[in-house]
Amino acid sequence: MRGNQLRGEIPASLGLLSNMKTLSFAINRLRGGIPPSFGNLSSLEVLDLRTNALSGVIPGDIGRLTNLSYFSVGENAISGIIPVGMFNLSNIRIFNIGGNNIQGTLPSNLAITMPFIAFFSVWENQLSGKIPISISNASNLNVLQLHMNRLIGNVPSFEKLDKLSILLLGANHLGKRTEGDLNFLCSLVNNTKLETLDIRTNNFGGVLPECISNISSSLQFLEIENNKILGRIPDGIGNLINLEVLQVSQNQLSGPIPLNTGRIQKLNTFDARYNFLTGTIPYSIGNLTGLMFLALGVNNFRGNIPSSLGNCKDLLVLGLSYNNLSGSIPPQVLGLSSLSILLNLSSNYLTGELPVEVENLKNLGDLDFSKNKLSGLLPKSLVSCVRLERLFLGGNLFEGPIHSSLSSLRGLVELDISENNLSGGVPEFLVNFGALKYINLSFNNFEGVIPSGGVFKNASAVFVEGNNKLCGGIPELQLSRCNSKKSSKTSLRFKIVIVVVVVVILGVTLVLSIVLIFWFRKRKVQQPISTFAENSLLWLSYRRILKATDEFSMRNLVGSGSFGSVYKGILEESGVVIAVNVLNLLDHRSSRSFLVECETLKNIRHRNLVKVLTAISGVDFQGNDFKALVYEFMINGSLEDWRHSPTGTSELEMMRKLNFFQRVSVTIDVAHALEYLHHHCETSIIHCDLKPSNILLNEEMVGHISDFGLAKIISANELNRSTKMSSSLGLKGTIGYAPPEYGMGSELSTKGDVYSYGILLLEMFTGKRPTNERFRDGLSLHNFVKAALPEQIIEITDPILVEERVTRGTPDVKNLRNDRHLWCLNSLFEIGLACSAESPNERIDMSDVVTKLCSIRDKILLSRKVRYLLILEEILYHSIT
Template sequence: MMKAIASPNNIDHLALLKFKESISSDPYGILFSWNTSIHFCNWHGITCNSALQRVTTLNLEGYKLKGFISPHIANLSYLTNFNLDNNNLYGKIPQELGRLSRLKQLYIGNNSLEGEIPTNLTACTHLEVLYLLGNNLIGKIPVQIGSFQKLRSLNVGKNKLTGGIPAFMGNVSSLIYLSVIMNNLEGDIPQQICNLKSLASVFVSVNNLTGTFPSCLYNMSSLTKISASANQFNDSLSPNMFHTLPNLQLLLLGGNRLSGPIPPSIINASIISSFDIGGNYFSGQVPNMSKLQYLYRLSLQKNNLGDNSIKDLEFLKSLVNCSKLQILSISYNNFGGYLPNSIGNLSSKLSQLYLGGNQISGEIPVTLGNLVDLTLLMMEDNFIGGIIPTTFGKFHKMQKLELGTNMLSGEIGAFIGNLSQLFMLGVGQNMLEGNIPPNIGNCQKLQQLDLFQNNLTGAIPLEVFNLSSLTNFLDLTQNSLSGSIPAEVGNLKNLNFLSMSDNHLTGHIPGTIGECIMLENLYLEGNSLQGIIPSSLASVKNLRALDLSRNHLSGPIPNGLQNLSYLQYFNISFNMLEGEVPTEGVFQNASGLVVTGNSMLCGGISKLHLPPCTIRGKKLAKHHKFILVTVIVSVIACLLILSIILIIYWTRKRGKKPSFDSPTIDQLAKVSYQSLHNGTDGFSTTNLIGSGSFSSVYKGTLESEDKVVAIKVLNLQRKGAHKSFIVECNALKNIKHRNLVPILTCCSSTDYKGQEFKALIFEYMKNGSLEQWLHPGTLSAENPRTLSLDQRLNIIIDIASALHYLHHECEQSIIHCDLKPGNVLLDDDMVAHVSDFGMTRLLSTINGTTSKQTSTTGIKGTVGYAPPEYGVGSEVSMNGDVYSFGILMLEILTGIRPTDESFEDGQNLRNFVENSLPDNVLQILDASSLKQRQPIVEEENSLNLTPTVENCLVSLFNIGLACSVESPKERLNMENVTRELSKIKGAFLSGKINGK
């Protein structure tokens, strides 16, 4: 019997259907058109040969498809272009792709593919482009790669490849572009690479390559781009190398061990646009660069250039001809001499100028103000004197201005008010005098203000304290500032570091300082402050260091300070304090507590060696006894009255019809059903913005206030919905925190059909849920949302602060029970707010036992986020919330759901991250978080991360792992988490600001 022979067209059709079956998630619905109603040649992403009706191109780049690459693709025998770049594909590259004999272009970069590079791809003898960038491929670069005779472009960067660059690469005679960046490659660059006479671009950055550059590379006139930064190359560069590289546009050699002089032949590199040799051991003078008219970026920082002589900076005059120059860094070398006036004639496009860490003297040229496009000017740590030129007032685009540790004199000048875009100003450790100009209040974006160690006088302008943008630090230490600390200091609610020490400040410490809730370091020592230590300081929960020494403070030490769990250093020495020293918290640690010079203090721990607090005579003892008896009698009387009230209440309630409403709900103001019905257009589906197990959420308007709100309507047909309503009310009615969604009011009524109706009304969060930002496939392809690395860190800290508050700062500790991206909402400023307390449990201790109030039984969170112990019947706990937070942290950083279908055979998000640290932290980081960064090499944004920021990322991932360990007892608590996150944020800001 003869077998039926499938037609070629049918083979292609079936192969495409098999590919569709291998895709488990298609967020943009791209494959919806792949159905039998239209011919497969008209399917989205498919191009066919018009005569044969065979598939020649399959292009589905950038659609966030999840799944694996079906081996049936190999049946598309006429395929020439295969592009699945920028998706979420996993699994191995099918060996069967080697059967695509007509294939010319294979793009499968920026996915999560694993395994080794298939050796039989070499059977694709017509292959011209092989693009595997940004996967998890392992093993060595196959030596068989040398058999690709038509290959023009090879990119295997950002993987986990080991071994070296194979010498057989020299056999790929048609190769024009080669990239192996960000792998774990070792050894030398093989000499055979010089056989590639058409080679134009070589990218080998961020590996462990050693040795010297093959000298034959200098004779390859075809080369236009060389990127070899962040390796371990040594030796020096050939003096004549640029004579034979006339087409070179890009040379990146930063972060190696290269030494010797900069080749003087660089003057012949007339079309070079980016030259970076920072972080090496180059020495000598910088040669003339006057012919480099296309130079965009020149980075010479962190070398041994110059010899502290007046001729060191002469090369700056030659840069005047470089009209396209935008970034110039010569910081941290041995340059001496004066800045020439011609510096003001540099490119009008110059945006970043780094001059810090040298031996530069003289005055700041007035002409520097001509560079009106500057956004960053770093001149710190030199010997520059004179005044700050008033021409700096032209810097309308300036964001970061650092002039600290110099010899500047005169006044700061009113010009500072013109710098409205400024977010960092540093003039510390100079000899500036006069008042702080009040118009500094115009700098409404200022996050960091450093005026440390100058001769500034007068009162601190109120405008400084009205800069609510100040978040990093405000340092006014060691000046001659006078007057009092105004109550407006409480406006600095998000400030992390505040120092006004060693000035001439007088008056009281204002109680409003307790409103600086994010403050971690407060230094007020060495002034003439008087009065008591305000008890409101106990509200600054994140405080770690507090120094009030060398003032005239009196009265007792507030007991509330011993409840500051993060406080590790407290200095109150040399004041006039009196009374008993507390013994808890920081007062238990003699090494972190300084109380000397207060003769009227007593008690405390024995290591302080203070006298005991004695009782003054028997009368005092009797008085205390009388007070004690009075208090006991009063308490008993109150309890009797309370008991009578409760008896009356319960007697009356027994005669009433049972109700699901809790008495605590009545404490919330209520709105009518009619008001909510009108404000949502009759609960129209066009206003529906979310739904859950027990409720639907609508966007609406409160008629009484004309205010947009979110209205959570309970589905009372669902079992447990009534209790969910009650518990959420009980949880939210008395809690208030900037990172919790505040409840505005509620509605407990009947609808127009006479049926019971319950709803909660919250502030409307314009930016929706974190779920929508982490997984934008749920939105339209035309409106993608991405979160920067900074935003992700801030969101993590916001969520941690909310959990810390719920667990440790509420009168009744609260367990959220359902922390996940969908329950984190983002306001207009991208501040995160934890929401949905329908599963919440309230913990209260009565007679020594812990009781729990809960909305439901048997429901303990969401799959993927709920801790493993809940699955075996364990009670909910704070440790369970910590586990959910840890998983959520990992999801925020990687952009991968814990329930991702790519996790198989016991693999999960946690061990995926754990197995990738610390070496591959950049590969597991969600690539979209780096899109706003300036690339060092034109194809790789992530290379701009400084080592400090990379270390911060590793620390963040480790916190997520420590929170999500299997054993509940081994998990961190939220106090430790918030403490560590605060340290990481400080290091991150420092690494980001100082990174070049």
């Protein structure tokens, strides 16, 4: 009965089935206790009740089941003590009571009375006492999970346990903080199968023995953090060539990082924080190209940050704070676009200006360069870091004003630029940072009126002391009142300047108008006059567009739609590659679409929205109206190309398949963009036409939303009431992706985009379009997925992903909790269903979608250790039954 949704209690009458050999109610929602009548099942070999909500105690009668070889009640709420008779079951091979509230001690003769034990798991209980010395004789033991209890004393020898692959002793009270605590590690040297060794969060002391380097090369996880371990990281650590996770933080280790650490090519997590490590960070660390997490903070490292870290293209977290590092920040490090969680270089002695390469950190959430000696202006390139939530630059030598381009950092939650030499006024745009909860501007040279809106209304969140020329603000800030006379003079001067500027502009405009009139009269065929989106980078004419696209050659046609065609172009002067969307003006709706898109794009900026370079409106060489939008070119095309390209066997076609993690990343990119449009623009924007062909991918496979021709800009009060369709564009969206309420003439809302996103997500992971021919007679993509979860998840998943999953082992649909890949896949489908609910009121918000997706991504990126532990019991179960 395992892997269902059974509720209620286990019937005691099952105890009458005396010939039963296997009984499994694992992975359900059962409550109540374990029936004592199970003690009558004299033929029982397998009893599997794990992962429910069972309570009470383990009945003593279970100790009479002498044929029992598999006993698992893990992950319940069982209490009491383990019946003594349970340890006399001589045929037992798998014993799992982990994840309960069981008390007591382990018997001293454990391995003698259980001579065949292979899997012994008592993790996360309240067991006390010592680890039985007899465990040293359990020669069949594969897995020993004793972590998260209250065990004390020394750890016995494991010399005879040559089959041991997983040893988890973490989160106990083992060791005495003295020399000799770690002697047991050397007893593992002859074990060739050990893959996981976890002794973290105990009382182990003494010097880390050199023999750790001679432990099996099969070792993948070595976790010794949060102890009192002394000495150096052994020079031979590089012998552990299959190590994926090395966690030695929160100890008392000293000396340098061994040079041959660079040999551990599979290492993805290296955490050595809170020690006394010295020397320089070895250049060889750049050989660890698979690193995702590197934390060396709170040590005594000196010298420069090695530029070789730029080779670690998968790095998500880099922490080097609280050391003695000096020199400039290597541009190679700031060029790591993979950094998406944290970059912390604070509390060092770094000098120089902040490299412009900081613009590459488009995905970064937290950036901390505080308490260094960095100088120069705050770089405008920070404008690209639109995902930043925390920016700490305090305690440096930065000078000059806060540039207006930083107004794009609307997602900031915390901002600290205190203790610098910054000057000028406090920017008014900070008032519009809706997420901002903490801002520290103290001890700078800011002057003028401080804003009183937004975060500045909360005195407990604003720090401005040490800026003697600031005035105004809310009374709680206790700043002086602004000088009205001075303000009047300043206002008068400002008005005079405005008048002068206006007069100059009118004069220049008049002159240019006269010149243009004569110019138009002189030429019969004229080039178009360009109008530009905000922050335009290009001034393009029809002639240059024509030349860049090779006269709109079919070879350069990227795609076409009802409103126009998109061409790839290369500007002759600079070699810049662009995308030109030429509108089909024969369709009267195109002009309206053009205006809508211009109006939308000039007000938004986000790393997951296609960047507009310029807009052109004029006439072509035949005197016909010509309108075009010019975008940055996305080299990897649209999601439509990747998801539904023609199948074949060529190498190119095989490459153009998105793997599981790429699909998750793209869905997160799109979710972030929609969240920005809905909640973080000055006025909320509804895209109205989200579909795969409108999702473009750059060279790093980062997703960008494009095509705002149907977009609707709504004010805050409109967001809270119906927004009736009044556009001449008619039905909003594309069949299959447009929400059902739009087809019935209902209001536009952000919930419509949420629906389209849900369908897009379901399509991404099923590989099926919402317009697939099988979806008829009431069956939709939404219902197709809903009916299949969770038992038939494999049947509805894109075969490419199923094949990818099978290469890593047989999927276990009945045990989603133990299969991280399938669990994440199931969670993704559930998010898609929640977004594409028929009723708008039942759909979740994009902010919630982002939170859920990022949580799934983080679980995917976690080490494979947890997944391995969870499925190992299942493997052993099958080997016995």
